[in-house]
Amino acid sequence: MFQRILYGGDYNPNQWPREVWEQDMRYFKNAHINSATVNVFSWAKIQPAEEIYDFSELDDIVDMLSREGYDIVMATSTGALPAWMVKRYPEVARTDYEGRAHKFGHRHNACPNSPVFQKFAAKIAGKLAERYGSNPHIACWHVSNEYGGECYCENCAKAFRVWLREKYKTLEALNAAWNMEFWGHIVYDWDEIVLPNALGDGIGWEKTAFAGMSVDYRRFISDSMLDNFKMERDSIRKFDRETPITTNLMGTYKGLDYFKWAKEMDIVSWDNYPAYDTPWSSVAMRHDLMRGLKGQPFMLMEQTPSQQNWQAYNSLKRPGQMRAQSYQTIAHGADTIQFFQLRRSKGACEKFHGAVIAHAGTDRTRVYREVEQLGRELEALGNRTLGSVHDSRVGIVFDWDNYWALEYTSGPSVRLTYVEQIEQYYRFFYDRNYSVDMIPVDAALDRYKIVVAPVLYMVKEGMREALEDFVQKGGVLVTTYMSGIVDQSDNVHLGGYPGPLRKLAGVWVEEIDALAPGQYNEAVFADKSRVKCGLVCDLMHLEGAQSLAEYGNDFYAGMPVLTKNAFGKGFVYYVGSELDAEGLSRTLRMAAEDAGVSPVIPEETGLEVSRRRAKDCSYYFVINFRKEEAEIPACLVGKTDVLTGRQTEAGEKLSQYDVKILQVKE
Template identity: 35%
Template sequence: MISTLLTPQNGPGGDPAPRLAYGADYNPEQWPREVWEEDVRLMREAGVNLVSVGIFSWARIQPARDEWDFGWLDEVMDLLHAGGIGVDLATATASPPPWLTTAHPEILPVTASGETVWPGARQHWRPTSPVFRDHALRLVRKMAERYAGHPALVAWHISNELGCHNIYDYSDDAAGAFRDWLRARYTTLDSLNHAWGTAFWSQRYSDWQQILPPRLAASHPNPTQQLDFKRFSSDALKEYLCAERDVLREVTPDVPVTTNFMVMGGTKGMNYPDWAGEIDFVSNDHYVHPGPQDRDELSFSANLTSGIADGLPWFLMEHSTSAVNWQAVNVAKRPGDLARDSLLHVAHGADAVCFFQWRQSAAGAEKYHSAMVPHAGADSEVFRAVAALGDTLRELAPVAGSEREPAKVGIVYDWDSWWASEQDSHPTSLLDYRQEALDWYSALLSLGVRADIVTTRTDLDRYDLLVAPVLHVVPAPLAKELARYVETGGHLVTTYFSGVVDENDHIWLGGHPGALRDLLGIRIDEFGPLLDGETVRLEGAGTDTGTGSLWTDRITVTDPSTEVLASYRTGTYAGMPAVTRRPAGRGSAAYVSTRLGAAGLAGLLPELLAGAGVESELPPSARGRVEQAVRHHGDTRYVFLVNRTDEPVPLPGVTGELLTGGTGTEDGLVLEPRGVAVLRQSAH
């Protein structure tokens, strides 16, 4: 889908062959008219062929309720088309203009404590506000009708980063919509009362009107109410996304529709696997968070985006050329990072590489955020790196349209478990679901083993080894599916606080890990969370040099076939099992009862990988120093080799047609520091 957006009708000189898209958010309304033609000239110099326009333009397009100004946007669209640049046109609904919030303050979000979220920044609107929706959809229709036949239009960009600042709204609009959502989910109050366990703390409801969002309360709000409000809030934004999409499809049925997800860091309010089927192709924004796992996290997020897209190509709509403006300390990227970061996204399925933004702002909240054209102008190291990346992406045109080649290892990422496992009144408030998943991924990277980040919607049979860290919420059908996966030859690994509750956040009784207890052949009567800073030592299965933190379990082996791979050497449960594995059918199910961190998991994983028959595809000297990702199209493989280090890395025995990067040698290839090479190989 993405690779075919840029075809001859989208501009003179267009290439009919699929190619990777390259560009940025373009905000010409921030600049005087005389800058626009210079922008298009520089875009062509940099190899830009696609830009997103109009994202925050509502106040400019509609200065008043019944006043419209499309003249400037018409001119921009025409200039871009004349320059051979396609437009991913935003619906401009991301932030309502001052005239609308002044006339209708009832569209403003409300916090859990009852405070109004006022204008002055962005995204100050309620997802469930009928007033906001009426005005926004009117704008969407006007945009669609005006640009339906414009030759520059290649895709629609709905709103922008939906839910970034307004995912949770506790207003009366939200309360009414929440009650409607609950009626649809539970049908009767008796069913809701059972699901929410309202016999506890005298919370039983006798009328739907009594139900509210989990606003500020005297103590811990009902946990299932909290979980359902998270589900509802994601669904409310999805419903809004679909409302805009339906208008666009009605007016421009042949123009694909997308919106930019935020698969990165701690952004967890939106259930993106559930949203993915509502748009024509998945798009994502990602920004690096400096730290010891910064590039591992980038790879993890790009990999998860590919999983959400079910392995199909996706659109990197935003990332940064260098520093951002919103972190505590905004670190500039080093030479080579701009290209490596971009190509790592391509390695994991991106068919479009775009930045925020084209020209660095001179004013406003993001004026210190880097761009393709920095404050210093085109005569700058950043712009030269931008133009060089454009050349590289042209060399990689054959990759466009290829899909992810499944790895042998899958890491399950589950939104319900993410939401529920981190709620209040739990055994520990220190649990970090995403960090645990990232640690497993980092450990596999350090061993040179490819892994896919997948969701519970994925065909699990693709994977020889399936890691499901903190799979806290396990409905009965999922428990049955995991048992089937193991019985038919799959090897499952799960961790502490997994299998504990069902979809209603009710405990699976009979001992932990509840729904997975029989599959794992163990029983846990009581959790043993550790105090912050407290650690335990382990022994066995490569864990001797590692330490456990956050959590321990008092494990009783209940199946004689369950083997103890590692035990606690210190702590309350010294001498008791810490890591177990039970053979079942043609597969096995293993349990890791403490947080080992990336380094500790790297010691344990060889035992688990060997049991599943999984090995690294990289030469031994490159393992941990190089990341490998593979895309394929038919019988052709595109192998991405990413240098994780600041030193050259030789890759003996690695062969294929070199599309870009690296230096060929008699027996293989050498990667330059922080470099990326792409090889084309036959699948046979």
């Protein structure tokens, strides 16, 4: 997709006088910065009034960057509305969850179903493409910015009804899908459908009286914003047929079904902002998810070179940390490293957000020196890792419908949250350096030996068949409590849990207990060893599966908590309660052994080791994220570190945030 690793980030010279631009060019050149993302929030600048477009300043910026040989990431500026537009056409602003129609303010503030917004956004994207599309320095188009949020205005209500008519065709089908006999909610006219916010069936921001309706609204909002993206993309394509088009995503952001979005994007890009206490496994999981969206390398559109400003505690990245994080990003599939931002803003709410050039306005800073060092290294690394791939045999299912539906449920436990559950299973594989793909529910499963689908609450049409086929042919499936419960409309699969997975798992879950914080049960294995379990406890009966552990306490002591079922040539592990780390690793070790999957290197190590395969060699990214020094694994001794050109030696140690990229012919 790109000829080199794009290294740079968001750049807003329009916020600075011209003499600063010239100074920036010198600083950036010395830091080996080769890319800039411009025009992200400049709509009011390039269209100061309805009939007036003024590209003079942007022309100057593009000319300057082109002269300097930058790869320009050109944004379409539609992530924030101009004030004049909201004043003249109040419908372009959003109506919030409480039903309040917003005035002008903030960003990400356009109603996705406003025809006025759509008209203006499509037009400005087209004008930008017409003007800059033939410039060979434009490396990528960046539509809007961090799509997100929702709207509950009258235009959205009308569009939702149209969306529902297309989906359900008849009101009978809609009433059945949402189970509207409940509380006598039956609708007899499409116009009787009310949006599920605080004025309707919403209960607080995250709960609802009708999950079927609220999940549909999330699907609708995701689709509405995706339509906005496609509209701008298509406007660009009229003038520029080749340059890749993206928009920056946000990891496990709840509001948008990124698997659906990725199908419309040429390349996935995302913004990585872990907090000071985010586990490295969680960061790695999000990278793998972003790579998994298209099964291709991605762009890191934003990270801070030093600190954030919007989190509770915005700690500095320690010396070496930004470099280590950048290589972790590349290790998991990134082909670009971009910062937000290149020069720190003087005012407004992001003035404390880190940047390559801080308020002191000089290159004599720790952060600049670290950016310069990384720039030098990436330039030397060249294009050798670009486009290289992962060959994971472990797939972990991630599904936005499931995310929404699970968290809308009233019961059994408020602590049952989707991403946290997925992270627990990911962490086992991460800690042991297995390469993992994060996959959608409709993924081709053939390439995987083990598929892990925690809390697969919503089992949609076709999934039972796909999973049965996978196991039948010899795959290993791991699934858990709160799986197989509902269909795509959040109606229960009747006949006993886990519904469509019952035959496959060989168990019947009769009841689900919920344990409050501090309460726990125990899982007792055949060798009498015990581990803690809790959160929810499935009370289940064996229907062909074998019990690997049973509950140790309470009135269901002796009932199975962990089972294994032989199905065709493969196996299904069903985990009936949230096991502690020891119980979970014991379970997943058995499953991984049955599946015959191996980690990237056979040795156990505290280092993060990932592999990207290029045409005629592999690159092993070895990173130490722990405080303690760690020895280079024996199997990686004598390999060439492409960052230094030196060969690794036996007993060599990596300190915290040390990185090696080892080239291995294989």
